Amino acid sequence: xxxxxxxxWLIAASMAAxxxxxxxxxxxxxxxxxxxxxxxKNPELIARGEYLTRAGDCGSCHTEPGGPPFAGGRLLPTPxxxxxxxxxxxxxxxxxxxxxFEAFWRALHEGVGRHGELLYPAFPYTSFTRxxxxxxxxxxxxxxxxxxxxxxxxxxxxxxxxxxxxxxxVWRAVYFKPGVFRPDPSRSAQWNRGAYLVxxxxxxxxxxxxxxxxxxxIGAPLSGGRMVAQDWYAPGLGTxxxxxxxxxxxxxxxxxxxxxxxxxxxxFGPMAEVVARSTxxxxxxxxxxxxxxxxxxxxxxARMSAVDVPGAAASNRRGRRIYAAQCADCHSxxxxxxxxxxxxxxxxxxxxxxxxxxxxxxxxxxxxxxxxAGNPRPYSMPPYAQQLDDADVAAVVSYIRTAWSNHAEAVSxxxxxxxxxxxTE
Amino acid sequence: MRRRHRAGRWRWPTVAxxxxxxxxxxxxxxxxxxxxxLQQRIAACTACHGVHGGGSPGSxxxxxxxxxxxxxxxxxxxNFRDGLRSYAPMEYMTRQLSPAYMREIAAYFxxxxxxxxxxxxxxxxxxxxxxxxxxxxxxxxxxxxxxxQDCHGSRLTGVEPDIPGLVGLPYDYISSQLGSWRTGTRAxxxxxxxxxxxxxxxxxxxxxxxxxxxxxxxPADHRALPQGSVxxxxxxxxxTPADGGT
Numbered sequence: 001x002x003x004x005x006x007x008x009w010l011i012a013a014s015m016a017a018x019x020x021x022x023x024x025x026x027x028x029x030x031x032x033x034x035x036x037x038x039x040x041k042n043p044e045l046i047a048r049g050e051y052l053t054r055a056g057d058c059g060s061c062h063t064e065p066g067g068p069p070f071a072g073g074r075l076l077p078t079p080x081x082x083x084x085x086x087x088x089x090x091x092x093x094x095x096x097x098x099x100x101f102e103a104f105w106r107a108l109h110e111g112v113g114r115h116g117e118l119l120y121p122a123f124p125y126t127s128f129t130r131x132x133x134x135x136x137x138x139x140x141x142x143x144x145x146x147x148x149x150x151x152x153x154x155x156x157x158x159x160x161x162x163x164x165x166x167x168x169x170v171w172r173a174v175y176f177k178p179g180v181f182r183p184d185p186s187r188s189a190q191w192n193r194g195a196y197l198v199x200x201x202x203x204x205x206x207x208x209x210x211x212x213x214x215x216x217x218i219g220a221p222l223s224g225g226r227m228v229a230q231d232w233y234a235p236g237l238g239t240x241x242x243x244x245x246x247x248x249x250x251x252x253x254x255x256x257x258x259x260x261x262x263x264x265x266x267x268f269g270p271m272a273e274v275v276a277r278s279t280x281x282x283x284x285x286x287x288x289x290x291x292x293x294x295x296x297x298x299x300x301x302a303r304m305s306a307v308d309v310p311g312a313a314a315s316n317r318r319g320r321r322i323y324a325a326q327c328a329d330c331h332s333x334x335x336x337x338x339x340x341x342x343x344x345x346x347x348x349x350x351x352x353x354x355x356x357x358x359x360x361x362x363x364x365x366x367x368x369x370x371x372x373a374g375n376p377r378p379y380s381m382p383p384y385a386q387q388l389d390d391a392d393v394a395a396v397v398s399y400i401r402t403a404w405s406n407h408a409e410a411v412s413x414x415x416x417x418x419x420x421x422x423x424t425e
Numbered sequence: 426m427r428r429r430h431r432a433g434r435w436r437w438p439t440v441a442x443x444x445x446x447x448x449x450x451x452x453x454x455x456x457x458x459x460x461x462x463l464q465q466r467i468a469a470c471t472a473c474h475g476v477h478g479g480g481s482p483g484s485x486x487x488x489x490x491x492x493x494x495x496x497x498x499x500x501x502x503x504n505f506r507d508g509l510r511s512y513a514p515m516e517y518m519t520r521q522l523s524p525a526y527m528r529e530i531a532a533y534f535x536x537x538x539x540x541x542x543x544x545x546x547x548x549x550x551x552x553x554x555x556x557x558x559x560x561x562x563x564x565x566x567x568x569x570x571x572x573x574q575d576c577h578g579s580r581l582t583g584v585e586p587d588i589p590g591l592v593g594l595p596y597d598y599i600s601s602q603l604g605s606w607r608t609g610t611r612a613x614x615x616x617x618x619x620x621x622x623x624x625x626x627x628x629x630x631x632x633x634x635x636x637x638x639x640x641x642x643x644p645a646d647h648r649a650l651p652q653g654s655v656x657x658x659x660x661x662x663x664x665t666p667a668d669g670g671t
Contacts, residue, residue: 066507260521276521330459341459365514366469370521377526379465382472383514424517 042141049142052135055286056128056201057278062088071095071149075157076122077229077425079215082157083122091148104140105133110178118168120158121176121215127203130181130196175216187296190285194293197286198222198237202278207234207270208244223300224353231422232269233355238297244349245294253291257282259374265350266343266369266378268362270425276370303354312402312410319399322392326384327400335404341379346404351397356411359397360419363388390416463533469518470530478534479542480595488598494649495528495535496586500663502527504613511610541643547596549636553629557637560630570625573638576618576657581641583649587663590649596639603631614662621659 053059062085064073072087072095087095096104103114111125112118119125131139156163181200183192198204205217210225212218219225224236224244236244245253248264255262257279260272267275279287313320324333327345331337335346345351351359366383369375384393390413398410459465464476473487474480480489490498504510506519519527549557561581564572573581576588583590591599605611606623613619626634657664 064508066503066509272521338459365517366472367518368469368522371523371526376523377463377466377529379459380467380469382468383518385514386473421513424513424520 041145045138045141046145047142048135049138049140049145051281052131052139052201053142054278054281055197056131056139056203057274058088058139060273060277061085068149068151070143070146071151072153073151075154077423078120078122078158079213079229080158080162083120084154084157086153087149087151088143089146089149089151090144091150094150094152095148096143097148101137101140104143105136108136108139109133109180111172111176118165118172120165120168121171124203124206126176126217127200127205129176129178130200132180132200135201171214171216175214188292190289190292191296193286194289194291197282197290198293202290204237208237220298220300222294222297226355226357227270230270230425231357231361231419233353233357234270235349235353235358236300237294238300239295240297240299242300242302243297244353246349247347248294248349250288250291250295253294254284254287255374257287257290258284258372260370260372260378261340261343261375263339264344265348268350268367268369269358271350272368272370276372280370280372280374313399313404313406316395316399316402316410318392319395319397320403322388322396323399323403326387327396330381335400335406345400346406352401352406352408354409356397356401356409356415357419359400360393360411360416361422363393363397364416364420365424385420390420463529467530467533470534474534475539477537477539479537479539486595486597486601488594489541490534491537491539492647492649493535493589494583494586495531497583497589497663498531498534499527500587500613502531504611509612509614511605541593541647544593544595544639546640547636549632549640553633554637554640556630557633557635560626560634561637565625568625570622571658573634576655576659576661578650578655580644580646580650581638582644582647584654585649585652588649588655590647591638592641592647593643594639596635599638600631600635603635604628607631614665616660616662618657618659618661618663 059069061074061076062072063069064071067073068089070088072085074085075082076085089095090097092098099114106112107114107119107123108125108128108131110129111121111123161167181196184195187195205221207227208222208224209217210219210223211228215228222237225234226232227234239245239248239253245264248262252262252264256265256267257275259280260267260275282290330342331345332342335344337344351362362381364383364385366381368380369378371378388396393416394411394413397416400406401408402410464471470490471478474490475487478490478492480491481487501510502515502519502522503524505512505515506522508516510516522530560570561573564570564575573591576584577591578584578588581591602611603623603626606617606620607626609620623631
């Protein structure tokens with residue numbers, strides 16, 4: 001009977017012991033973890049981590065142009081100032097050398113730094129929070145397997161009040177919901193894989209969803225938007241009615257992500273970099289999964305501002321004349337391009353968005369689609385900044401945006417002027 | 426596997442049907458097929474630098490690429506890509522090119538042989554041009570400014586595979602490059618010897634030496650000298666082999 005009276009105490013004490021053991025074991029596991037150490041050296045895990053790191057395009061932001069891979073230092077422009085990316089190599093004092101997996105997980109999943117500081121969402125943890133713990137482990141194992149590079153981080157280029165990280169608490173309350181991707185059991189495994197890659201590691205919404213003045217997403221997911229602090233428009237990714245990729249087949253999407261080129265258009269501007277550094281390395285089954293998911297995105301409303309002025313292209317004589325002289329040789333008079341060589345302009349989603357900025361900049365800058373394994377020697381487009389003045393560019397871009405089956409708004413000379421010298425990043 | 430089998434079964438009839446039905450359409454609406462040549466592929470380069478890399482001397486800015494050492498041209502593309510050289514259109518152009526493609530493009534322009542077209546000569550006083558000549562031919566040993574010829578070759582036509590020629594370049598181009606080295610918007614692999622030299626020159630001297638170089642007649646033999654023809658007086662990072670890394 002005595003022991004019965006003591007039972008609550010015994011239970012409480014054993015619970016405390018078990019709890020304490022779990023607590024400390026958890027922490028010890030995270031801090032020293034011989035098991036985790038062994039796992040981290042597992043070549044299969046590292047290879048999977050490398051693949052996921054590619055899928056997440058981590059190296060793009062965490063590498064300074066010309067600098068050592070993953071050692072950070074690239075300046076990311078934001079509307080509030082620039083942020084230099086940190087060093088992801090396992091250097092003890094300047095990189096992730098002293099990090100535990102738990103700390104890494106917290107950064108990826110919760111957007112919280114090693115010392116509890118709130119991270120700026122230039123690091124897209126709003127997407128990376130969808131990444132599974134197993135995948136995060138693989139990425140961490142891969143990053144820890146890199147050769148350490150000693151490279152201090154440049155100070156934040158943010159002014160008051162944006163340099164106060166505590167202010168991010170408010171932002172996070174509005175725009176950030178942590179949570180691992182949850183598969184939808186009513187959908188196929190392929191769809192779920194695609195959704196996971198797009199929403200999680202691929203962080204497509206960082207560009208392809210509209211962002212408000214405070215840098216949070218405000219539009220329907222993946223319905224397109226002006227890029228944050230960059231003069232480019234990321235088209236919507238839906239393939240159904242009024243979607244940015246309306247009419248794109250699975251193969252078109254796979255081709256663009258794999259080679260930088262498809263029957264519907266070529267990757268240029270920031271997307272060229274994404275293809276060159278990330279998506280061209282994805283397996284075909286993953287690319288197909290992405291395409292299947294994008295094709296399931298809901299149809300969009302027609303844009304209210306898109307005006308269908310009959311004969312807009314025909315009355316644009318100057319634009320038509322410049323098109324015939326400068327563009328038709330490659331893109332053909334009917335805007336169909338040349339399959340596998342020059343992209344069509346009729347129905348080309350990249351240049352038909354609500355903003356004409358992409359078409360304007362494509363004309364001014366010209367350039368190459370990315371050189372990829374699938375298209376190692378791409379054909380290019382001459383830059384026309386020297387040959388055409390602002391009025392010429394406005395005329396020909398307006399022509400292209402209203403000719404054939406295109407019904408986008410014309411652009412003005414002022415639009416061209418504004419983008420003539422915008423930074424190319 | 427089943428899909429592959431099906432694809433295999435349908436491939437030839439499908440190809441035949443596509444060819445039969447699409448060929449006349451392609452031929453009629455799109456004219457002759459696009460030439461599968463490097464020259465056609467690099468229209469983005471030739472729009473400013475000329476189909477054979479002759480440059481646009483009339484514009485005073487787009488430099489000649491023809492006949493420049495391939496290693497030098499490759500390095501410049503990489504330097505634009507990596508932010509060592511700043512010129513937005515070229516940075517954008519080179520950003521997503523692979524090292525292999527850059528090497529092919531560099532080899533194309535290095536192999537071109539086109540006559541030099543006269544660049545506009547700067548209207549500078551004779552005394553300035555004389556000062557420029559003195560600097561180019563003899564340097565200023567007191568301030569450790571070497572002569573241009575010490576590295577760029579006795580005829581100033583460059584040295585294979587990494588040192589460019591200095592003849593036939595527009596005045597605006599040369600002076601802005603030297604100026605860029607001083608201000609840090611053009612750089613090369615460390616140790617960056619041209620940065621050191623440009624920093625030892627005054628703006629007036631840059632004007633003088635650029636003016637003299639731009640007004641020089643191009644020698645009949647304007648090929649770069651063979652590798653090993655010069656012993657550069659400074660340590661130069663660009664004279665170590667370009668690795669072609671990504």
